[in-house]
Amino acid sequence: MSEIDTSVSPVDEPGDRDDFYDVIILGAGLSGIDAAYRLTQDNPTLRYLILERRERVGGTWDLFRYPGIRSDSDIFTLSFPFEPWRRPEALAQGADIRNYVEHTAEKYGIADHIRFGQHVTAADWDSSTDTWTISATADDASRSYRTRFVYFATGYYDYDDPYTPQFAGIDDFTGTVVHPQQWPDDLDHTGKNIVVIGSGATAVSLIPSLAKSAGHVTMLQRSPSYIVSMSQAQKLNPLIRKLLPPKAAHQVIRTRYAAQTAAMVHALHRFPKIGRKLLTSGVRKELPDNYPVEVHFNPSYDPWDQRMCMVPDADLFEQISAGSVEMVTDHIDRIDTTGVALKSGRHLDADVIVTATGLNLQAFGGVRIRVDDAEVKPHDRFVFKSHLLEDVPNLAWSVGYTNASWTLRADMTARAVAKLLHYMRSHGYTHAYPHLGEVSMPSQPLWDLKAGYVLRAPDALPKSGTHGYWKVRHNYYRDAIDHHTDDIEKSMVFGHVPVRARSL
Numbered sequence: 001m002s003e004i005d006t007s008v009s010p011v012d013e014p015g016d017r018d019d020f021y022d023v024i025i026l027g028a029g030l031s032g033i034d035a036a037y038r039l040t041q042d043n044p045t046l047r048y049l050i051l052e053r054r055e056r057v058g059g060t061w062d063l064f065r066y067p068g069i070r071s072d073s074d075i076f077t078l079s080f081p082f083e084p085w086r087r088p089e090a091l092a093q094g095a096d097i098r099n100y101v102e103h104t105a106e107k108y109g110i111a112d113h114i115r116f117g118q119h120v121t122a123a124d125w126d127s128s129t130d131t132w133t134i135s136a137t138a139d140d141a142s143r144s145y146r147t148r149f150v151y152f153a154t155g156y157y158d159y160d161d162p163y164t165p166q167f168a169g170i171d172d173f174t175g176t177v178v179h180p181q182q183w184p185d186d187l188d189h190t191g192k193n194i195v196v197i198g199s200g201a202t203a204v205s206l207i208p209s210l211a212k213s214a215g216h217v218t219m220l221q222r223s224p225s226y227i228v229s230m231s232q233a234q235k236l237n238p239l240i241r242k243l244l245p246p247k248a249a250h251q252v253i254r255t256r257y258a259a260q261t262a263a264m265v266h267a268l269h270r271f272p273k274i275g276r277k278l279l280t281s282g283v284r285k286e287l288p289d290n291y292p293v294e295v296h297f298n299p300s301y302d303p304w305d306q307r308m309c310m311v312p313d314a315d316l317f318e319q320i321s322a323g324s325v326e327m328v329t330d331h332i333d334r335i336d337t338t339g340v341a342l343k344s345g346r347h348l349d350a351d352v353i354v355t356a357t358g359l360n361l362q363a364f365g366g367v368r369i370r371v372d373d374a375e376v377k378p379h380d381r382f383v384f385k386s387h388l389l390e391d392v393p394n395l396a397w398s399v400g401y402t403n404a405s406w407t408l409r410a411d412m413t414a415r416a417v418a419k420l421l422h423y424m425r426s427h428g429y430t431h432a433y434p435h436l437g438e439v440s441m442p443s444q445p446l447w448d449l450k451a452g453y454v455l456r457a458p459d460a461l462p463k464s465g466t467h468g469y470w471k472v473r474h475n476y477y478r479d480a481i482d483h484h485t486d487d488i489e490k491s492m493v494f495g496h497v498p499v500r501a502r503s504l
Helices: 030-042 094-107 201-211 236-243 246-270 272-286 315-322 406-427 476-484
Strands: 020-026 048-051 119-126 131-138 141-152 176-178 193-197 216-221 227-230 309-312 325-329 332-336 339-342 347-349 352-355 368-371 395-397 431-434 492-495
Touching (some): 020 030, 030 048, 030 094, 030 141, 030 406, 048 141, 193 201, 201 216, 201 315, 201 325, 236 246, 246 476, 309 315, 315 325
Parallel strands (some): 020 141, 119 368, 141 395, 176 352, 193 216, 193 352, 216 325, 227 309
Antiparallel strands (some): 131 141, 332 339
16 A cells, blocks of 8 residues: 555645756666656656766767677667667667667757756755755856756766776786777777777677777686677568568567567576577587687576677677687786786787776766755665665666666666656655565665676665565566556655745
8 A cells, every 4th residue: 555645735846947847867878868758758748857967868878989889789679669770780889879869869859858068966855845956067067956856867887987907017018008988089909919808798899890900809808708699680670671660660679579588588597507508509600610619608607697798790709710809718917018917827918908897886877865965875775666766755767677678677667757757746746755664675686697797886786675566677578567567556655745835
């Protein structure tokens, strides 16, 4: 049952409409643009604003500009369900994704609601007025915005500080050291010997592109990852697009890929030993006879304990077979003036060292959240329905799946928040938040991955419960069922701002 405070009357919005918004969305990436579309679809008169720190839309797809940047899940489920992806490839290039996000924002009039160059630092809730004050800096000047509801579409990692281990001797290296998150525009790698440290999605995206013009590229990993080739030449999709209108074709293709990925994840979790054999066998077929697949492509963990790395048309394996890319599985002893010394005794000569060593987790874009002057520590709060925060009013956070594309859950979150806002507006409520009450519930990590960036920062994210709406699942179809059968009042507190606060 819900707890509904009806002791006070609803109020009009604060008087200064030029300074007040129904919703402020933080971030103009995939999640932020999706949210703007969905929220206004259900609430056409909604007054909203998007605050974006960067100078263009795109989020991740504007930040990352290293060679070969591309999606690590199929683009058909990563794209918006309401705007068809019209290009043919299954794994899309980063620049194409950013252009698609920008096109969508322009097409639906969302771009007019974006303010760029806004570095949001704090969000403060005032229960006496049921409003958030959003503090930001722009061009070294401070600015504040007021809103009834705040929607965090800020992703899950630190945009400023990527993760780079402290390698002994790295300051002695006379070449260039670069992290993919901070790739310089003027880096010329033509003819260079490059050592890429890392084995995740960034490394396998970057290396084939580097190998086209580099002298030689070495992929140095401490331990292997699962790497799967995905065909870019789709046979069924062109037929579907020919037979159906663009939006209908997009929905069919999107549904197909979502089901395909869900079935694969379920099967690999259910039969990990068989899955391991199939995955390593697939790699073996792409490489020369007697290649040491067991050394370089047989991880110690089961499939989908970490995200799977996807490569288009076996491009990485082609470069390995051609000899332009070498896989090395070893541990670093130290970095010296000319390259990387390994604990096996081998030395890797390098002109450029790329530290594709991962990200640092960061919830809510690093924004400091306070409720009535009390700071909210994300890791002390449970997440409700995967996007609301325990006892924090009028706040939503969009975060994707670990085993499927980001947008599948981001879009579901946007539609759920749109439904909540419509319910609040139709009932005159000015605040809503989930409340666990006196129930004692064990906690578990929000994400079920054993990836390094998750294990390094156990307190960076809010926590999941173990049952009901308090449990964060990574199962798109079970979440979709819950979304359609959602009880909007369950475990929620609704209420009105006190009458005395009608005039701010």
